[in-house]
Every structure is written in structure tokens, then in C-alpha cells.
Amino acid sequence: MAESPHGSNVPNAPNVPDLPEAVVAPKSRRSLQLVWLIPLVAALVGGWLAVKAILDKGPTITIAFATAEGLEAGKTKIKYKDVDIGLVTAIALAPDTSHVVVTAELVKDARPYLVEDTRFWVVRPRVSGGTVTGIGTLLSGSYVGMDIGLSKSPKEKFTGLEVPPIVNTGEAGRTFLLRSDNAGSLDVGSPLYFRRLKAGQITSYELDKDGKGILIKVFVATPYDKFVNENTRFWHASGFDVTLNSNGVTINTQSAVSVLIGGLAFETPVESAELQPAAADAEFRLFANRGEALRNPETDVMKMAMVFEESVRGLTPGAEIDFRGVVVGTVTQIRPHVDVGGSNFKIRVKADFFPRRMRSRDRGPVMTNDQRRALLAGMISNGLRAQLRTASLLTGQLYIALDFFPSAPKAKPKKDARLDDDDLPEIPAVQSSLVQLQEAIAAIAAKVQKFPLEQVGADLQTTLRSATRLIEHIDNDIAPELRTTMAEVRKAVESMDQALKPNSPLSQDARDAMREVSRAAAAFRALADYLDRHPEALISGKRADPKETGK
Amino acid sequence: MGVLVACHECDLLQREALLPGGGVARCGRCGAELYRDRPASLERTLALTAGALVLFAIANSFPILGLALQGQVIDATLYDTVRRLWDEDMKSVAALVFVTTIAVPLLELCALAYLLAPVRFGRVPPHFPLVFRVLQAVRPWGMVEVFMLGVLVSLVKLAHLAGVVPGIALWSFGALMLVMAAISAVFDPRALWQAADAAQPEAMR
Amino acid sequence: MTAAMTAAELGLLSCHTCRLVSRPARGLGEMGCPRCGAALHLRKPASVSRSWALLVAAVILYIPANLLPMMKTSSLFGSQSDTIMSGVVYFWTSGSWYLALIIFFASVMVPLLKMIALALLLVSVQRRSRWQPEQRARLYRLVEFVGRWSMLDIYVVAVIVALVQLKAIATIQPGAGAVAFGAVVVLTMFSAMAFDARLIWDTRAQSHG
Numbered sequence: 001m002a003e004s005p006h007g008s009n010v011p012n013a014p015n016v017p018d019l020p021e022a023v024v025a026p027k028s029r030r031s032l033q034l035v036w037l038i039p040l041v042a043a044l045v046g047g048w049l050a051v052k053a054i055l056d057k058g059p060t061i062t063i064a065f066a067t068a069e070g071l072e073a074g075k076t077k078i079k080y081k082d083v084d085i086g087l088v089t090a091i092a093l094a095p096d097t098s099h100v101v102v103t104a105e106l107v108k109d110a111r112p113y114l115v116e117d118t119r120f121w122v123v124r125p126r127v128s129g130g131t132v133t134g135i136g137t138l139l140s141g142s143y144v145g146m147d148i149g150l151s152k153s154p155k156e157k158f159t160g161l162e163v164p165p166i167v168n169t170g171e172a173g174r175t176f177l178l179r180s181d182n183a184g185s186l187d188v189g190s191p192l193y194f195r196r197l198k199a200g201q202i203t204s205y206e207l208d209k210d211g212k213g214i215l216i217k218v219f220v221a222t223p224y225d226k227f228v229n230e231n232t233r234f235w236h237a238s239g240f241d242v243t244l245n246s247n248g249v250t251i252n253t254q255s256a257v258s259v260l261i262g263g264l265a266f267e268t269p270v271e272s273a274e275l276q277p278a279a280a281d282a283e284f285r286l287f288a289n290r291g292e293a294l295r296n297p298e299t300d301v302m303k304m305a306m307v308f309e310e311s312v313r314g315l316t317p318g319a320e321i322d323f324r325g326v327v328v329g330t331v332t333q334i335r336p337h338v339d340v341g342g343s344n345f346k347i348r349v350k351a352d353f354f355p356r357r358m359r360s361r362d363r364g365p366v367m368t369n370d371q372r373r374a375l376l377a378g379m380i381s382n383g384l385r386a387q388l389r390t391a392s393l394l395t396g397q398l399y400i401a402l403d404f405f406p407s408a409p410k411a412k413p414k415k416d417a418r419l420d421d422d423d424l425p426e427i428p429a430v431q432s433s434l435v436q437l438q439e440a441i442a443a444i445a446a447k448v449q450k451f452p453l454e455q456v457g458a459d460l461q462t463t464l465r466s467a468t469r470l471i472e473h474i475d476n477d478i479a480p481e482l483r484t485t486m487a488e489v490r491k492a493v494e495s496m497d498q499a500l501k502p503n504s505p506l507s508q509d510a511r512d513a514m515r516e517v518s519r520a521a522a523a524f525r526a527l528a529d530y531l532d533r534h535p536e537a538l539i540s541g542k543r544a545d546p547k548e549t550g551k
Numbered sequence: 552m553g554v555l556v557a558c559h560e561c562d563l564l565q566r567e568a569l570l571p572g573g574g575v576a577r578c579g580r581c582g583a584e585l586y587r588d589r590p591a592s593l594e595r596t597l598a599l600t601a602g603a604l605v606l607f608a609i610a611n612s613f614p615i616l617g618l619a620l621q622g623q624v625i626d627a628t629l630y631d632t633v634r635r636l637w638d639e640d641m642k643s644v645a646a647l648v649f650v651t652t653i654a655v656p657l658l659e660l661c662a663l664a665y666l667l668a669p670v671r672f673g674r675v676p677p678h679f680p681l682v683f684r685v686l687q688a689v690r691p692w693g694m695v696e697v698f699m700l701g702v703l704v705s706l707v708k709l710a711h712l713a714g715v716v717p718g719i720a721l722w723s724f725g726a727l728m729l730v731m732a733a734i735s736a737v738f739d740p741r742a743l744w745q746a747a748d749a750a751q752p753e754a755m756r
Numbered sequence: 757m758t759a760a761m762t763a764a765e766l767g768l769l770s771c772h773t774c775r776l777v778s779r780p781a782r783g784l785g786e787m788g789c790p791r792c793g794a795a796l797h798l799r800k801p802a803s804v805s806r807s808w809a810l811l812v813a814a815v816i817l818y819i820p821a822n823l824l825p826m827m828k829t830s831s832l833f834g835s836q837s838d839t840i841m842s843g844v845v846y847f848w849t850s851g852s853w854y855l856a857l858i859i860f861f862a863s864v865m866v867p868l869l870k871m872i873a874l875a876l877l878l879v880s881v882q883r884r885s886r887w888q889p890e891q892r893a894r895l896y897r898l899v900e901f902v903g904r905w906s907m908l909d910i911y912v913v914a915v916i917v918a919l920v921q922l923k924a925i926a927t928i929q930p931g932a933g934a935v936a937f938g939a940v941v942v943l944t945m946f947s948a949m950a951f952d953a954r955l956i957w958d959t960r961a962q963s964h965g
Contacts, residue, residue: 046609
């Protein structure tokens with residue numbers, strides 16, 4: 001450590017201008033300078049800002065997500081209807097690492113929105129339900145979407161949705177439940193159509209508890225929801241609906257979207273249009289296609305059976321039962337029965353018969369089952385029979401036609417009690433025309449078989465042999481003679497030809513003779529003339545004519 | 552018998568003289584400023600330091616600038632700046648920015664407050680010389696005013712890109728810059744030493 | 757008027773921190789200021805060599821600082837690297853010529869001038885030149901004052917990088933040039949701090965006697 005000098009120890013200390021010592025006025029410790037205004041003002045401003053920040057502080061919540069993808073602490077915002085309503089402040093793994101806990105701070109005004117059924121999800125670019133959503137987040141970064149619930153009980157710990165909800169709370173409409181055998185090509189977000197207009201979408205689906213079907217929750221928006229009543233039919237409208245049935249081939253599709261991602265459609269049959277709209281969460285059955293949906297309504301079903309003794313290949317459950325062109329029932333079950341005792345094989349076809357279709361609407365009281373059976377028995381005795389007919393030659397599909405066959409054999413009373421364990425009325429069957437055709441052809445074939453082909457063959461051979469002999473005869477014997485004759489005839493013709501030539505002597509002689517004759521004729525004519533003028537010449541002779549003598 | 556002083560620039564040995572209010576003493580040879588009369592230095596410096604500390608707190612709690620794009624506002628506090636540089640693998644630059652704009656100003660203000668407040672009220676705080684050395688060593692590295700200019704330049708540069716929203720911290724930093732400039736004008740180390748000596752001479756030995 | 761004498765000539769030590777003039781103590785070893793405890797030296801130890809070393813390092817790093825990019829902008833429209841000069845050019849061509857001047861001055865001229873000035877001072881001191889010490893002293897004061905302003909570009913980069921984080925549209929990253937430039941600023945500041953200005957006057961004093 002050096003020592004601090006004080007003037008006197010230092011030689012030759014230079015003198016910087018000697019100024020008189022000024023009087024130092026002691027500072028008063030208590031006087032405050034004006035400069036203290038600066039920190040005062042700063043402190044006031046700072047304090048005000050701090051107070052404002054504290055007052056503005058909104059509620060803090062935690063949201064559990066499966067993944068923190070796209071989320072950044074301090075940056076990711078929470079938005080409701082695209083309005084900034086909060087900010088993610090921290091992201092951490094849950095203690096059991098099964099999910100991610102996101103802590104977020106919301107604005108003060110958001111406190112009443114944090115209720116039981118408020119939902120949060122992450123908005124990222126997503127392809128689902130036929131639409132691409134959240135493209136904007138590619139530019140602006142993902143954010144947390146929010147849907148405010150209607151409940152009144154506040155909540156602070158939330159579980160976030162992994163997928164944005166299909167419908168937001170407060171969207172007008174109703175939810176219904178549909179039961180289906182399988183999910184087809186349906187997915188959350190698949191559209192629901194009404195008269196080809198998008199009326200709603202699937203919000204969720206899950207396997208039925210007993211695994212026997214799928215329960216689909218579908219949301220129908222206003223104003224379409226009022227068209228849904230208890231008799232409304234829902235069906236799969238996914239993809240191409242190709243049906244091959246007795247009506248031929250039909251291809252049906254709702255829209256390009258439904259082709260791609262599946263869809264449903266609904267319609268209310270005209271006769272039920274006036275019913276009350278269905279309540280929310282009403283259950284419906286989901287049919288496989290439109291035809292089935294609209295077709296299957298009948299509550300008034302009479303079951304019956306038909307027994308066939310021919311092949312029913314081409315007949316499927318669901319095939320129509322047709323009475324003179326009107327569809328009056330559907331086949332439900334086809335089972336073969338083997339009569340163990342005899343060698344009888346019968347096929348028993350069970351069918352649903354809709355009596356309403358065979359009578360005019362709204363006329364007369366509804367008949368009881370017994371009455372119907374009696375009526376049926378009467379028709380059978382009049383010749384009502386069931387016959388298998390080909391619906392389409394292309395596919396080989398069959399349908400059952402009911403008609404009156406006056407020439408049918410009398411119906412035998414039911415003998416095989418074993419066959420019918422369900423006491424269904426039976427309509428006897430008549431062979432299908434195909435079978436008849438087959439039999440006819442078989443008969444022809446049999447006839448053809450009986451034809452004595454060998455005999456005919458043998459006779460033919462004999463005839464041929466004689467013919468050959470005859471020809472030989474002609475050739476050997478008759479032919480040479482004929483040839484000679486022909487040569488002679490030719491000769492004769494030649495000589496005649498010769499004789500008749502213009503310069504042949506024969507013709508010359510002929511010509512001479514003709515000349516003579518003509519001269520004679522001329523002379524005779526002259527004589528005739530003379531005699532005509534001088535008839536006396538005949539007696540007196542000819543006078544000498546001066547003219548003639550003059551020569 | 553004035554106190555001796557050696558010019559820090561030319562090393563000329565001179566005797567200190569008392570100055571009229573607000574006067575300057577310059578070196579006889581090179582004209583460098585030897586010392587200056589700063590009335591009520593302690594008091595004023597303390598006041599300014601207090602103000603600067605508040606402003607510093609505000610400036611670091613709020614964002615300086617915000618970039619508004621498509622309805623989204625991205626803002627950054629001073630710490631965000633450092634953090635971002637650090638994350639971008641520019642750790643040295645991040646450290647430099649942190650030191651010159653956060654660490655050093657804070658240290659400077661705290662040291663000033665530590666030294667001035669007790670002395671103002673007649674006491675000498677412990678480790679007075681050490682803190683004083685730290686203060687003097689660290690002062691050249693505080694660059695708040697350069698930072699302010701940098702922010703202004705960035706503001707203009709970004710205004711081409713998108714809307715720029717000045718944050719609260721911007722104004723706070725501006726004020727801080729002015730206050731710290733005032734502190735350097737008002738702070739008189741000689742007065743501090745004299746006051747400390749006067750207050751507790753035995754503590755200065 | 758008696759002859760002016762420097763403290764060094766009298767063997768007195770002047771504290772750099774608190775300006776106290778004190779006598780050297782007897783004994784060996786580092787001497788500390790009696791008042792503030794700072795290390796005392798007649799002149800800053802190894803001033804010229806330290807100053808040179810730092811200056812040379814700064815000059816070496818000045819090249820990559822200007823060649824390497826300060827900022828890399830990657831956006832939908834492609835990426836772009838900006839060096840200090842290209843930033844100046846950008847500002848000039850886009851109409852903010854005052855900004856271009858500020859940046860040019862702060863980031864290009866100042867470091868350059870600083871380095872040249874320091875070199876000049878060091879050379880003059882090493883060669884014991886007697887040329888215009890007042891001017892040189894003023895030059896030194898200028899160098900010290902202006903040094904910090906070179907940090908401007910670093911702060912600009914820092915702020916812009918922190919703000920422009922629109923992941924998909926545009927991201928701006930700091931470039932390696934920023935590191936080099938920061939190093940240049942720091943090194944020149946240290947170099948100026950290592951240089952003992954009193955050396956300028958020492959030659960003068962010596963020549964007198």
C-alpha cells in the first residue's frame with residue numbers, strides 16, 4: 001500500500017493557478033432537490049404499469065394434451081372465434097409421462113368462459129372429413145382453439161381434444177343416434193345429406209357395447225333438423241351404390257365427397273311427412289342403401305313360406321315377391337329340407353308378405369291374421385301358386401312370382417309336419433317356366449334319341465349303290481349309241497345346209513323355176529287383161545295390134 | 552496546500568484548486584478535464600439512480616417492439632433478444648448483448664445506489680472501495696444509448712416488412728438512456744470520496 | 757512558474773480509478789491505491805505490446821466481419837444473406853439514406869477509423885514521435901468516446917432476429933459475421949483501454965530533460 005502524500009512531503013510541487021479559497025457552504029442534508037421528481041415520476045409510472053398488469057391478469061388454467069406438437073411456451077395463443085383470449089405460458093410433461101400439461105393464462109374477461117364443457121384443441125393444418133382446415137396456421141403458427149360451453153360450473157383443469165370438434169356448442173341443430181351393422185367408409189366429419197344438400201355431419205362413432213353394431217352420432221343442422229321425424233330413414237350414401245337386382249343395374253351416388261370419404265343421407269317417406277320432428281338423440285337404424293331404407297317400412301308383415309322342388313340358385317334373401325308386377329313381399333330365408341325317409345329334397349323359402357300392398361289403401365277394416373289365412377287358402381284353391389322366374393338373364397337372379405295358374409294341379413294339403421316348425425301359411429309352388437322349358441327340351445332330346453338313324457343310313461346306302469349302277473349303265477351302253485346318232489344327225493344337217501346355200505344348185509334351180517313361174521304369171525295376166533278388153537278374142541283370136549306389130 | 556492531482560492523460564502533476572460553481576478544471580498542458588464542479592452531486596445522482604432503476608425494471612418487463620403481421624403481434628423484450636441469439640448458437644454475441652445492455656447497466660446502478668445512499672445519510676457502506684472499483688471498471692461497458700439507436704434502426708428496417716408496434720419498454724429505454732446520460736454528467740467521484748471521508752474517516756483507512 | 761513535471765518523473769503514482777496521487781511504498785510487489793485499493797502502475801503495464809496485440813487481432817477479425825453475413829433472411833421468396841455493406845446498400849437503395857449513412861458510419865467507418873487511429877498512436881509512441889501531442893491526445897479521446905457506437909449493428913441484428921419469427925413466411929437468423937464483428941468491437945475497446953495515453957506525452961517530457 002502506498003502512502004498518501006500531503007503536500008509538504010513533495011518537493012517542487014508545481015503551482016497551478018492559486019485561487020483564493022472559496023467558502024464552502026455546508027449542504028443541508030434535509031433539502032430535497034428538484035431532481036427527485038425524476039425518480040418519483042418513474043416510480044409512479046412503473047407502479048401504475050405493475051398494478052395494471054396485476055389487475056389485468058386473468059385466470060390460469062391447465063390443459064392436458066396428448067402431444068405438445070405445434071405449441072410453444074410463451075408464444076402459442078389461445079383464440080376463440082379468432083380473437084386472442086389467452087397465451088400458453090408453460091409446457092411440461094405430466095408426472096407419469098402419459099400426456100403433456102400445458103399451462104395457459106387467459107385474459108381477465110375469460111374467467112366466466114372456463115366452465116365444465118368448455119373445450120380446447122390445437123389448430124394445426126389438418127385433413128379430415130373431406131376438408132382441409134387450419135391452413136392459416138402454416139403462416140401464423142398453431143394456436144389453441146376454444147369452444148365455450150354452456151355449463152355453469154367453473155373448471156380449471158381441462159383435457160384437450162386431439163381433434164377439433166365437429167360442431168361447436170351453440171351451433172343450431174340436433175344430434176341423433178344411428179345404429180348400423182358396420183361403419184362402411186364413414187369417418188368423423190363425413191357429411192349427411194338431405195336431398196343432396198349437406199345437412200350435417202358425423203360427430204363421432206363407436207362400437208356398440210356388445211360388438212354387434214356401430215353407434216353413430218350425427219349432427220343435423222338447422223333448418224334440416226325439422227325434417228327429421230320418427231319415421232325418417234337414414235342410409236349409407238357412401239361411394240357408389242351399385243345394385244344388381246330384378247330391376248337391373250343401378251348406380252347411385254350422393255356426391256363426389258361422399259364417394260371419397262363416405263356419407264349418409266336421410267329422407268322422410270311422403271306419407272310420414274306430417275309427423276312431429278324427432279327429439280334430440282333419437283335413435284334410428286342406418287340402412288345399407290336408399291332402396292332398402294325407403295322400402296322397408298312395413299309394420300304390417302305377414303310371414304309365409306313356399307316350398308320348391310327345384311333349384312333356387314339365383315334366389316337370395318331380399319329377392320322380391322311379385323304379384324303380376326307389384327312387389328308384395330321379400331324373401332327372408334332360404335333353407336333346404338331333406339326328407340330323411342324318402343329321397344325328397346325340398347327347399348323352403350320363408351318370406352315377408354305385405355298384405356297392405358295387395359289391397360287398395362284406406363279401404364275397409366284391417367283384417368286379422370286368421371281372416372287373411374282364410375283368404376289365402378281361398379286363393380290357393382283358385383290356383384294361386386308361387387313360381388320362380390328369372391329376373392335378369394345377365395345375372396341369373398331369380399324372383400318369386402305369385403300368380404293364378406288355373407291349370408295347376410290341386411294343392412295337396414300339407415303333409416310334412418316336420419317341414420314347418422313355425423306354422424306359416426304355405427303357398428304351393430309351380431314349376432318355373434325355366435324348368436318347363438328344360439323339360440320340353442329334354443323331351444325333344446329323348447325323341448331325337450329314338451330316331452332310327454342306322455336304318456335310315458342303311459337304306460340310303462342301298463339307294464346310292466343302285467344309282468351308281470344306273471349311271472354306269474348309261475355311261476357304258478347308251479352313251480356310245482347316242483354319240484353315233486348325234487354324228488349322223490350332224491351330217492344330215494350339214495348336207496341340208498349345203499343344199500340350201502344361196503349359190504347351191506338347188507337354190508339356183510329354185511330361182512329359175514320361180515322366174516319361169518313369174519313370167520308365166522305375167523303372161524297370164526296380160527292374157528287376162530286382153531280378154532278383159534276383148535272378150536271376143538276368145539272366139540276370134542287375137543288381132544294384130546298395130547302397136548305390137550310395129551316392133 | 553491543495554491536493555495533488557496528476558492529469559490522467561499527460562500525467563502532469565498539478566494542485567487541485569477550488570472551483571466556482573459549475574466550473575471546470577483543466578490540465579495545464581493537454582487541456583484534458585481534470586475535475587468539474589457538480590453541485591449536489593450525491594443527491595442528484597442518487598435521485599437519478601433511483602429513477603433509472605425503476606425505468607430499468609420497466610424496460611425489461613415489457614416488450615420493446617412488436618411486429619404485427621396478419622393480426623398476429625410478435626413482440627420481444629430485451630431478454631427475448633438475448634435468448635434468441637443464444638438459441639441460434641450465437642452464444643458469444645448473446646453474452647455480449649446481455650452484458651452491455653442488462654448486466655452492466657444494472658450493476659452500475661446498483662453499485663451507485665449502494666455507494667451513494669448510505670453516504671448521503673452519513674454512513675459508509677462496507678466494502679466501499681471494492682464496490683467503487685467495480686463501478687469504475689464496469690462503466691465503459693454500459694451501452695444503453697447505442698442499444699436505443701439500434702432499436703430505432705431496426706424499427707425502420709422492419710417497418711418495410713410489416714407493421715411495427717413500439718412497446719412500453721421502448722419509451723422506458725429511451726428515458727433510461729437519458730437518465731443514465733444525466734448520471735454520468737452529475738456523478739462526481741471526488742465528491743463521493745470526500746463525503747465518504749467526511750462521514751466515517753476511520754472506515755476509509 | 758516552476759517547470760511542469762509529470763507524476764512519473766517524481767516517482768508518484770496516480771490511481772487510475774480514483775485519481776489519487778500517492779507515493780510508492782517501500783518494498784516489492786504490486787502496489788495498491790490507499791484509497792480505493794486499485795492496482796497502481798506508473799504506466800499501464802506492457803501498454804504498447806498489449807494494445808498492439810489486441811489491435812492486430814481486431815484487424816484480422818475485421819475481414820470476416822465484413823465478408824461473412826450478419827443476417828440470414830429465409831422466407832417464402834428464398835433466402836438472402838446480408839453483410840454489413842449489403843445492409844448499407846439496401847438502406848440506401850430503399851430510400852432511407854439517413855439510415856444507410858448511420859449504419860455505414862457506425863459499422864464501417866468507426867471501426868476502421870478506430871483501428872487506424874490506434875495504429876497511428878501506437879506507432880507514434882513507439883517511435884517516440886513528437887508530433888502534435890495535443891492532436892494525438894484529442895484523437896485518443898475521440899477513439900475512446902466513439903468506440904462503443906460500433907455495437908450498433910450488433911444490436912440491430914439482435915432486435916430484428918428476435919422479432920422476425922414468422923416461421924413459415926420469414927425467419928431471420930444471425931450470421932457468423934455478427935460474432936466476428938462483436939469480437940472486433942470488443943477487441944478495439946480493450947485495445948484502446950490498454951493504451952496508456954500518457955505515453956504520448958512521455959516522449960515530450962523526456963526530450964526536455
